[in-house]
Each structure stands twice: as structure tokens, then as C-alpha cells.
Amino acid sequence: MSDAAARFAEIAGDAHVLTGAAVPEDYAHDEALPAVPCRPAFLARPGNAREVAELLRTAGEFGIPVTARGSGTGLSGAARPREDGLVISFERMNAVLEIDTVNHVAVVQPGVTLAELDERAAAAGLRYPVHPGELSASLGGNVGTNAGGMRAVKYGVTRHNVVGLQAVLPTGEIIRTGGRTSKVSTGYDLTQLIIGSEGTLALATEVIVRLHPRLPHDATVLAPFADVEAVLTAVPDILSGGLEPHILEYLDAQTLTAISEHEKLSLGVPESVRASAQAYLLVALENRDRDRLRADVDELGVLLDRLGASDVYVLEGGAARRLVRARENSFWTAKAVGADDVIDVVVPRAAMPEFLRRARETARSRGAAVAGCGHVGDGNVHLGVFCPDPRERKELLTEVFSLGMELGGAISGEHGLGRTKSEYFRALEDPVKIALMRRIKDGFDPAGILNPGVLFPDPGRADDHPAP
Amino acid sequence: MSDAAARFAEIAGDAHVLTGAAVPEDYAHDEALPAVPCRPAFLARPGNAREVAELLRTAGEFGIPVTARGSGTGLSGAARPREDGLVISFERMNAVLEIDTVNHVAVVQPGVTLAELDERAAAAGLRYPVHPGELSASLGGNVGTNAGGMRAVKYGVTRHNVVGLQAVLPTGEIIRTGGRTSKVSTGYDLTQLIIGSEGTLALATEVIVRLHPRLPHDATVLAPFADVEAVLTAVPDILSGGLEPHILEYLDAQTLTAISEHEKLSLGVPESVRASAQAYLLVALENRDRDRLRADVDELGVLLDRLGASDVYVLEGGAARRLVRARENSFWTAKAVGADDVIDVVVPRAAMPEFLRRARETARSRGAAVAGCGHVGDGNVHLGVFCPDPRERKELLTEVFSLGMELGGAISGEHGLGRTKSEYFRALEDPVKIALMRRIKDGFDPAGILNPGVLFPDPGRADDHPAP
Numbered sequence: 057m058s059d060a061a062a063r064f065a066e067i068a069g070d071a072h073v074l075t076g077a078a079v080p081e082d083y084a085h086d087e088a089l090p091a092v093p094c095r096p097a098f099l100a101r102p103g104n105a106r107e108v109a110e111l112l113r114t115a116g117e118f119g120i121p122v123t124a125r126g127s128g129t130g131l132s133g134a135a136r137p138r139e140d141g142l143v144i145s146f147e148r149m150n151a152v153l154e155i156d157t158v159n160h161v162a163v164v165q166p167g168v169t170l171a172e173l174d175e176r177a178a179a180a181g182l183r184y185p186v187h188p189g190e191l192s193a194s195l196g197g198n199v200g201t202n203a204g205g206m207r208a209v210k211y212g213v214t215r216h217n218v219v220g221l222q223a224v225l226p227t228g229e230i231i232r233t234g235g236r237t238s239k240v241s242t243g244y245d246l247t248q249l250i251i252g253s254e255g256t257l258a259l260a261t262e263v264i265v266r267l268h269p270r271l272p273h274d275a276t277v278l279a280p281f282a283d284v285e286a287v288l289t290a291v292p293d294i295l296s297g298g299l300e301p302h303i304l305e306y307l308d309a310q311t312l313t314a315i316s317e318h319e320k321l322s323l324g325v326p327e328s329v330r331a332s333a334q335a336y337l338l339v340a341l342e343n344r345d346r347d348r349l350r351a352d353v354d355e356l357g358v359l360l361d362r363l364g365a366s367d368v369y370v371l372e373g374g375a376a377r378r379l380v381r382a383r384e385n386s387f388w389t390a391k392a393v394g395a396d397d398v399i400d401v402v403v404p405r406a407a408m409p410e411f412l413r414r415a416r417e418t419a420r421s422r423g424a425a426v427a428g429c430g431h432v433g434d435g436n437v438h439l440g441v442f443c444p445d446p447r448e449r450k451e452l453l454t455e456v457f458s459l460g461m462e463l464g465g466a467i468s469g470e471h472g473l474g475r476t477k478s479e480y481f482r483a484l485e486d487p488v489k490i491a492l493m494r495r496i497k498d499g500f501d502p503a504g505i506l507n508p509g510v511l512f513p514d515p516g517r518a519d520d521h522p523a524p
Numbered sequence: 525m526s527d528a529a530a531r532f533a534e535i536a537g538d539a540h541v542l543t544g545a546a547v548p549e550d551y552a553h554d555e556a557l558p559a560v561p562c563r564p565a566f567l568a569r570p571g572n573a574r575e576v577a578e579l580l581r582t583a584g585e586f587g588i589p590v591t592a593r594g595s596g597t598g599l600s601g602a603a604r605p606r607e608d609g610l611v612i613s614f615e616r617m618n619a620v621l622e623i624d625t626v627n628h629v630a631v632v633q634p635g636v637t638l639a640e641l642d643e644r645a646a647a648a649g650l651r652y653p654v655h656p657g658e659l660s661a662s663l664g665g666n667v668g669t670n671a672g673g674m675r676a677v678k679y680g681v682t683r684h685n686v687v688g689l690q691a692v693l694p695t696g697e698i699i700r701t702g703g704r705t706s707k708v709s710t711g712y713d714l715t716q717l718i719i720g721s722e723g724t725l726a727l728a729t730e731v732i733v734r735l736h737p738r739l740p741h742d743a744t745v746l747a748p749f750a751d752v753e754a755v756l757t758a759v760p761d762i763l764s765g766g767l768e769p770h771i772l773e774y775l776d777a778q779t780l781t782a783i784s785e786h787e788k789l790s791l792g793v794p795e796s797v798r799a800s801a802q803a804y805l806l807v808a809l810e811n812r813d814r815d816r817l818r819a820d821v822d823e824l825g826v827l828l829d830r831l832g833a834s835d836v837y838v839l840e841g842g843a844a845r846r847l848v849r850a851r852e853n854s855f856w857t858a859k860a861v862g863a864d865d866v867i868d869v870v871v872p873r874a875a876m877p878e879f880l881r882r883a884r885e886t887a888r889s890r891g892a893a894v895a896g897c898g899h900v901g902d903g904n905v906h907l908g909v910f911c912p913d914p915r916e917r918k919e920l921l922t923e924v925f926s927l928g929m930e931l932g933g934a935i936s937g938e939h940g941l942g943r944t945k946s947e948y949f950r951a952l953e954d955p956v957k958i959a960l961m962r963r964i965k966d967g968f969d970p971a972g973i974l975n976p977g978v979l980f981p982d983p984g985r986a987d988d989h990p991a992p
Binding site: 156157158159160181182201202203204208212213215216225229231232233235236237238239240241242243244245246248249251252253257269271292295296297298344348402403404405406434435436464465466467468469470471472473481485486488489490492493495496498499500511 | 624625626627628629649650669670671672676680681683684693697699700701703704705706707708709710711712713714716717719720721725737739760763764765766812816870871872873874902903904932933934935936937938939940941949953954956957958960961963964965966967968979
């Protein structure tokens with residue numbers, strides 16, 4: 057056992073530190089399709105913040121790079137470690153510490169899953185509304201990538217619902233940021249800076265999230281449209297009327313068919329309608345009152361009709377839940393049908409039709425294809441990318457990301473950059489901003505031990521995803 | 525004319541640069557009660573971002589400190605310049621560049637006032653919901669302090685509603701952060717870092733804000749309670765039921781009386797009720813449908829009765845608007861009745877009763893007094909501080925801020941630290957966090973020209989607010 061391993065075992069306990077071939081293969085990757093798995097030299101499963109701090113201090117001493125890991129459900133490779141690195145897995149720090157029904161917050165450890173938090177909040181009539189597809193995802197991972205999901209159109213993303221953190225700096229200090237309050241104007245907002253930093257600035261060891269009232273009634277409506285332009289023209293009117301949908305999703309015909317088949321789902325849309333519908337809008341409404349919900353659904357139906365929907369299907373309980381679930385699981389569908397990557401460019405929603413049209417054309421001109429769905433209220437387009445040749449795919453993605461940025465958007469709306477998209481970021485982003493972010497990184501992590509290769513290049517390694 | 529002044533005039537034009545005694549006295553202060561006014565050596569009113577960049581570069585060359593100024597309505601002295609400094613006033617950069625009704629955002633220059641933005645958004649049936657008391661405040665200033673206001677309980681504060689910035693770094697580069705999208709996970713969130721940084725990191729030259737549906741119907745309810753504990757016990761139930769109040773304010777009897785008298789307002793609360801009511805809850809509801817609003821008001825009335833209100837007054841149009849306005853103007857009332865400072869400690873709302881009780885006791889034990897009101901949904905307590913002796917007041921505020929922090933809160937919920945609260949911050953905050961913020965500051969502003977004396981000490985000057 058190396059000196060480092062011995063020190064790690066002293067800190068977290070022998071049972072919770074593994075090295076070399078004893079590290080299970082799972083820790084070599086997350087769910088990012090194009091990331092090359094890489095088994096880390098060390099795995100530690102600390103039990104508390106103090107242990108995390110000691111592990112980081114020790115890693116710093118030995119110059120060992122550290123990658124944090126929640127449930128490993130990330131889609132960009134931010135949890136893929138380096139082969140000589142230490143993975144800090146938060147699986148043992150998985151307690152819901154408190155459901156605070158006065159301040160309407162939950163205090164959780166980073167290893168808590170969304171499913172578990174939801175169950176605990178539900179018992180108090182409350183809800184943590186951030187709902188990315190994968191409910192086995194951990195809160196710590198959600199903080200790392202600033203996770204979003206379908207309900208962001210009403211409730212915002214992780215950034216809007218995390219009010220405080222306990223975090224460990226790579227230099228070993230434990231800090232607390234924010235608190236059980238939804239606002240603070242006292243110095244720089246370190247909470248917001250750490251959220252979305254993909255394990256490169258600090259590791260969250262406690263997360264305080266806002267809880268919202270859990271509205272008991274909801275309904276789901278599916279509306280076929282002639283094409284995506286028609287869907288997107290309808291969106292501003294649906295939002296400005298005040299119906300406050302908590303789900304507002306676009307699916308192209310190909311994706312709806314794929315997920316319906318994958319999930320063996322019958323939606324009751326007749327063949328005649330499907331033949332002419334290139335695009336679908338999925339809308340979910342919720343209310344604390346059943347009669348108000350019914351009236352809202354009626355109003356939505358009239359509105360959709362006026363906005364050009366070829367029909368309006370109100371999905372009943374089971375079918376609605378299964379379709380929403382299927383949409384959430386669309387990553388697995390994309391994987392099952394052989395996608396080579398999944399991307400989630402975000403653009404202003406007015407730019408979505410142009411983005412989709414030009415992204416499709418670009419793919420087609422290269423003999424590749426992109427297909428998908430998206431959080432249409434947020435302009436967040438999820439596309440499966442079908443382009444097996446890595447070099448060709450790199451060129452295609454460079455073009456698609458450039459297009460998104462040219463239209464006023466960004467490479468990722470909620471998946472983050474991880475190891476698989478950081479090179480594009482460095483190639484395409486304003487160098488002034490990258491240099492500024494680099495100085496922030498250096499301010500947190502002078503030795504550069506936190507997740508080298510994510511956001512910034514890894515000086516210690518030839519990169520497995522060289523710059524496009 | 526000094527070399528520096530000549531260079532500033534070259535950049536912004538002779539008509540837009542003033543020096544020495546020609547600088548109007550207004551630019552020597554904002555509305556912070558205890559700040560000592562200080563006329564700056566230079567005032568520039570640039571017309572665009574390029575000019576701002578040139579001014580900053582030139583100030584850097586000459587080592588001249590720079591203070592940004594919007595409308596000068598700040599309450600913490602963040603816009604009070606140094607006597608050898610340059611004030612960059614955004615009064616000429618006051619255009620609403622676009623009300624974008626597809627993406628539901630407004631793009632504004634920093635000198636635009638909230639009143640002006642509201643008028644422009646209203647014409648499109650939309651609303652920018654951040655509503656601090658002073659509607660002559662500028663959007664640039666709101667970004668600087670992360671301004672809040674009464675509607676934060678439903679809509680959040682500036683941080684939750686600004687989605688993009690154009691900003692000038694103190695080194696003269698112009699960057700764009702975020703965009704017309706409500707989410708992004710692509711590198712560190714520079715938008716969020718600049719918001720609330722009180723002119724110490726970068727100067728915003730364009731602000732993109734989210735617009736919300738403008739709900740046409742609203743109602744205001746005033747409920748007297750025996751004491752503040754009873755008010756605060758009611759709050760979680762009001763919020764968890766899903767009524768979604770957009771205003772939820774606590775006022776102590778003394779403050780309600782003062783603002784009623786100051787605004788010559790008759791609320792119809794009989795003397796018998798007033799005699800026994802030590803605390804009031806002000807609740808406003810809004811809806812897109814008049815009948816639903818009526819039903820909600822009825823439900824709220826029943827709920828308040830059950831929660832211990834001694835009565836429930838539904839205020840009609842004129843009286844409601846005037847009371848809300850009076851509450852918004854409570855700073856002016858506090859000033860008129862001779863408050864020596866106004867503070868806005870934020871604590872978890874469950875801790876508000878203890879905070880108020882102990883803050884009052886502490887003041888009383890020193891022969892001083894605190895009285896006020898607060899955003900009770902957010903735990904943000906606004907207190908007028910009556911304690912004329914500066915040394916005594918410094919000790920009192922140190923105790924009150926320590927108490928707020930001990931209860932899990934922070935020195936300021938929305939006013940910021942400015943020149944008047946930064947010393948307390950440095951004395952009371954975790955030194956690890958201050959050192960981290962300092963490194964972030966150095967990463968943006970290596971020469972330290974942006975607002976020295978705010979957040980961090982001013983190495984160039986003996987401070988006029990020495991550490992407590």
C-alpha cells in the first residue's frame with residue numbers, strides 16, 4: 057500500500073478506502089456516452105466533512121488529483137477520474153439531515169438522491185422541484201452540474217433552489233455559505249459560484265435547498281403540431297397568459313415514436329394525425345384545487361387550438377405519468393438506439409427553430425443525424441447525436457456548439473461540460489472570460505488538484521479529448 | 525485640468541466630465557444615513573460600454589479609484605466615492621434597449637430606473653417583479669446590491685431575475701455573461717458573481733432581466749396580531765398552502781403608526797384593536813382571474829382567523845396601494861423620525877422572533893432603540909436604529925449583526941455592505957471566506973481600483989469607518 061493510500065485509510069477508515077484493482081469498474085465513468093472510462097488509483101468513501109477536508113489536504117500534499125462523485129449519473133464526464141487520482145464518493149454521506157417545515161428548506165448530505173429527498177419532502181406536503189430525468193441522481197451531483205430538468209420552466213434549476221452549502225475547499229478548510237434564507241447581500245455569493253463548478257472549486261458536504269408547496273392536482277396535455285416552428289410560436293402565448301405550466305416540452309416526431317416504442321406506450325394519437333405531425337408539445341399544469349385545474353386545462357385546450365395544434369389530447373393518470381417518465385428517460389432511449397453522444401445546447405427560445413433547422417442541416421450534410429426533444433420554455437435542446445466517427449463528430453459538435461453560441465446561447469444548459477465538452481468550451485468561449493474563470497479557479501485551488509481536465513486543461517496529462 | 529481629467533474628457537466628451545468643485549454635491553453620497561459625504565475629484569457620464577472600458581483603463585493607468593453610480597438610492601454607502609476618485613455615473617446610459625416578448629426578457633442599460641422599466645414592461649402585459657421600495661433606483665444599482673423588496677417572497681430578488689450582463693472589467697475588457705436564457709451550465713456563473721458585488725468586480729453596462737406575466741387582479745389584507753411571535757407562527761402555514769402571496773410583510777405597531785401618520789393614512793383599524801395589537805401582517809395576493817382572487821382572499825381570511833389574527837381587514841384599492849407604498853417608503857419615515865441608521869439583517873424566518881426580541885433588548889440595555897418591519901417570508905428584518913452616539917452605535921450594531929449571524933443569518937439581506945457595513949463584515953465573517961473573496965477580487969481587479977473601502981479595506985486611505 058502506498059503512503060498516500062495508507063494516509064487515506066487512516067482518515068476514512070480501512071473499510072472505506074480501496075486502491076488499484078479493488079476499485080469497482082463503476083467508479084471509472086459516469087453516463088457520458090463518449091467519455092473513455094478510467095479506473096482511479098484510489099477510492100475513498102468519507103463519512104463526514106472533516107474526513108473530506110483531511111482527504112483533500114492529504115491529496116494536496118501528495119499532488120494527487122481529486123474527482124468527486126455522487127451517483128455517477130452525469131452526462132458530461134465530470135465524474136470520470138484520472139488514473140492516478142482519488143475519487144471521493146459521497147455514497148456514505150447520504151442522510152436527509154432535516155426537513156424544516158418552518159423555513160421550508162431541507163438540509164441534506166450530498167449523497168442523498170432526488171428520489172429520497174422527494175419522498176421525505178412529500179411526507180411534509182412539500183416538494184423539491186428540480187427534477188432532472190434521473191431521480192437516482194444525488195444532490196451533490198446536482199450542485200456540481202447545476203442540474204435542471206423539465207420543471208425548470210416554472211421552478212428554475214438547481215441554482216435557483218439551493219440557498220446554502222457546507223463546502224470543503226481543496227486547501228482543506230470547511231466553509232458555510234448562505235443559509236436557511238432565500239436571500240443575502242453580504243459579500244460575493246460563494247454558493248452560486250460553487251453551483252455548476254463541476255467539482256473544480258470546492259466539494260459540497262451539505263446542501264440546503266428550498267422546498268415548495270406540493271400541489272396535489274396535475275394534468276398533462278399532448279398537442280401535435282405541423283412542425284417545430286408552429287410549436288415554438290405557441291410557447292410565448294402559453295407562458296404569458298399566466299397558466300404557469302410546470303412542464304413545457306417539445307418532442308420531434310422521431311423522438312416521440314422512439315420513446316413510445318421503447319416504453320411500450322400507446323398515446324391514442326391516430327395514425328392520420330401522426331402522419332402530418334412533425335412536432336409535439338407536452339404541457340403539464342398543476343393546481344392546489346381540482347376545479348381550477350380543470351378550468352385551466354380547458355383554457356389551455358382552447359389556446360392550443362387557436363395556436364395551431366392539430367389536436368389536443370388530455371392524457372389520463374397512467375398514460376400521462378408514463379409519457380412524462382418516458383420523456384425523462386429519453387437519454388436511455390437515445391443510448392438504446394445507438395446515439396454516439398447526447399448534447400444539451402441552450403439558446404434563447406426564439407432562436408430554437410433556427411437552431412434546430414441549421415443543426416439538422418449541418419448533421420445531414422455530414423451524413424450524420426441529430427434528433428431530440430427539449431425544454432422549450434427554457435430554450436434547452438436535448439439532441440441525440442448519431443455520428444460514429446470521432447473526428448467527424450468533433451467537427452459536427454464544434455459547428456453545432458458554435459451555432460448555439462452565435463444565436464446567443466451556450467454549450468450546455470444543464471448537463472455541464474465535464475471531460476467531454478470542456479475542449480469545445482476552451483476553443484469557442486471568449487478567452488477573456490476563460491482567463492477570468494482560470495483566476496477564480498486558482499483562487500480556490502492553487503495546487504490545481506480538483507478535477508483537472510474539467511473546464512481547464514490538465515497540465516499533468518495528454519488529454520483524451522484533444523481540442524477540436 | 526489634470527492629465528487624468530483631460531484623458532477622461534477625451535473619452536466621454538468635455539460636456540460629460542466634471543472635476544473638483546464643478547462636481548455637484550449629489551455625487552458625494554447615496555442615501556446611507558451614517559455615511560460621510562465625500563465629493564469625488566472626477567465625475568464622468570459615459571454614453572456607452574466602450575467609453576466605460578476606456579475610462580476604467582485610464583483610471584487604472586493613473587491609479588485612480590472608481591466608484592459606479594446609478595440613481596444614488598443605495599442605503600449602505602456603496603456609491604460614496606473617494607475624494608481623489610472618479611465617479612462613473614450611468615445616468616446617460618438609460619435606454620430600455622428591448623422588451624422581448626418571445627423570450628420574455630428586457631434588455632436595459634444600467635441607468636434605466638425600475639419605474640421606467642415597469643412602464644415599458646406593462647405595455648407588453650409583462651412585469652419585472654423585483655420591487656425594492658425606491659422605484660427611482662436604477663437597474664445597474666440593483667445588480668450592484670442584489671436588490672430585493674417586498675415581492676421577493678414570490679418572485680425572488682435581483683439574483684433570481686437577471687439572466688445576462690454586459691460588463692466591463694476593471695482592466696478594460698468588455699465581456700458578456702449569460703444571455704436571453706434562464707439557465708446555463710457552461711463554466712462558472714459570472715453573472716451571479718457580479719450581482720451583489722457592489723461595484724468591486726466589474727461594472728454592468730447592459731442587463732438582461734426576466735419578465736413575468738402581469739397578473740391583473742390583486743388584493744391586500746391587513747391582520748393585527750397580539751405579538752410578533754403570533755405573526756411569525758402564521759407565516760409557514762400561509763406559504764405552504766399554495767396561496768402564493770406576493771407580499772408578506774411584518775410591521776410592528778410603532779412602525780405602522782409612524783408610517784400611517786407620515787402618509788396621513790387611515791386604515792380603519794379601531795382603537796380597541798390597535799390597543800392590543802403589537803404586530804401586523806400585511807399580505808397581498810394576485811391572480812389572473814378576479815373570482816379566483818376573491819376566493820383566495822376569503823380562504824386567507826379564514827386561515828388568518830384560525831392562526832390567531834385579532835381581525836382581518838381587506839383594504840380596498842386606494843388604501844391598499846397607499847399602505848403598500850407607505851411600507852415601501854418606510855426608509856423615509858425612519859429618516860424623518862430621526863433614525864441614525866437603517867439595517868436589514870436577514871435570518872431564517874423561524875429565528876425572527878428571537879432575533880427581534882434580543883435585538884430590542886440589546887438596544888434597550890444601551891438606552892437605544894430599534895423598530896421596524898420586515899419581509900417576513902424571507903426573514904429579512906428592516907430596523908431603524910435610534911442611537912446617536914457613533915461609538916455606542918458601533919457596539920450596538922456589532923452585537924445585532926453578531927446575533928443575526930449566530931442565528932444562521934447575515935448582515936444584509938438586500939441593502940449590501942457598502943462603506944457603512946463592510947467593517948462589521950470583516951470583523952465578524954469567517955476569515956477563510958473573506959480571504960477567498962479577496963482572491964476572487966484580485967482575479968478581477970489586480971490593481972484594486974474598483975470601489976476600494978467596500979467589502980475590503982482601502983489600503984490607500986485611513987478609513988472613515990474603522991473596524992468595530
